[in-house]
Amino acid sequence: MTQMLFTHNALDRAAHLRRNPARLDALRHGPDALVAGFWRDLALLRDGRALLAQGNEAARLMELASHVVFLGLHQDRPIFALDLAKMAAEADQSPPQWEKGAVWGELRAIGAALPPEDSTILATGRALVNWHRTHVFCGRCGGPTESREGGHVRVCLDQTCGAQHYPRTDNAVIMLVTDADKVLLHRQPAWAAGMWSILAGFVEPGESFEQAVARETFEETGILVGDIHYAASQPWPFPASLMVGFTARATGGQLVVDRHELEDAQWFSRADIAAHFSDSHRNDGSGRPYLARPGSIARMMLDAWLPG
Ligand SMILES: [Zn+2]
Known part of the structure; x- marks a missing residue:
């Protein structure tokens, strides 16, 4: 792997x-x-x-x-x-x-x-x-900031402010949602044709990771989930995300795709994926769908689940 x-x-x-x-x-x-x-x-x-x-x-x-x-x-x-x-x-x-x-x-x-x-x-x-x-300007007072501690802090130079700013990391959850032998995959409009992956979304203020997993899954697909467990994480610095991976099990709801966010979402069984998905990790011209590329946390979680 x-x-x-x-x-x-x-x-x-x-x-x-x-x-x-x-x-x-x-x-x-x-x-x-x-x-x-x-x-x-x-x-x-x-x-x-x-x-x-x-x-x-x-x-x-x-x-x-x-x-x-x-x-x-x-x-x-x-x-x-x-x-x-x-x-x-x-x-x-x-x-x-x-x-x-x-x-x-x-x-x-x-x-x-x-x-x-x-x-x-x-x-x-x-x-x-x-x-x-x-972050060359202070988010609190608008004054100029200066790098300190080898570039791991920026300090506001305004003497009455003096705020310290730390590098941002934006938490995002990414979830392998399953229902018995099926996994919930989706496509986004911006993705290359044919690529499918697992759901993801940003954590909102005041929310736990597990709550974000449940909320995002429901908002985007109408599926309710439980049994939410941490799997792994991956820095994704484009520009500042941390992808936090979870497994979750469908407990109810009906698949209704949020077309503002997703191009499509569908359940696929292991057999569906084995039979219809290309082994390639890019559009190979065959018109067959393919999974997110190796090296991504999405693919790592799918590869861990697929053998059954
Ligand atoms: Zn300031």
Whole structure:
């Protein structure tokens, strides 16, 4: 079974170093520093891997950075994520050129093709860099904020305010809803033709995960669920979600698809899926439906259920 994307233990977050600015500064300019660059949410890659620059290349990227975040230690080396938004786009608005062989990639598209540790490092960096870029002003008073603790806090510089802001993580539930030998799958209008997956939705303020599972399932499909159990979780930094996976059992209701949210929802038995779904994880041109791609928590939960 393919490991879930973005869950490799690639980073020792070394949080104790965040509160030591002098040490962090020395690490940042030291010979062991590794840096991952981002430009408008695109990550810098080379030779099919994350481009983790070091030495002279790292120093030159550092000079172009508008935000620097200490991600932790990777194989005992300090690693930093950089927002390279100051680099100008090319005349045709394509991403800026870097050194020979360097390319920019959208992690959502290329994450599964990278080594698992690289995907995890880039997911963490992308989430934090995006958070800095969108929180340069205080949400309480509108004053400017400044990065502290290696980029894990932003502090409002207005002296009467001084609010501390922490990186956002938006909780979303994703649920494998079953009824005996059947699983409830759905399609969203924005998805590639033929792809089906399990239901998901954001947790609302004042709600538990289990309540969100029951509410979202009922709102989107009219199905009532119980027997809700935690299964696994997956960071999904596009831009800041954490997918929290649950299994749930249908206890009543009738399948009525909310067409504002979903294109379709249907029950499928294991035999239906075995007989009619393509093994491919993309539209293979056959017109057959297929399941969410390997590496996603949706697919991991489906693969765990399918053998029966
Ligand atoms: Zn403020």
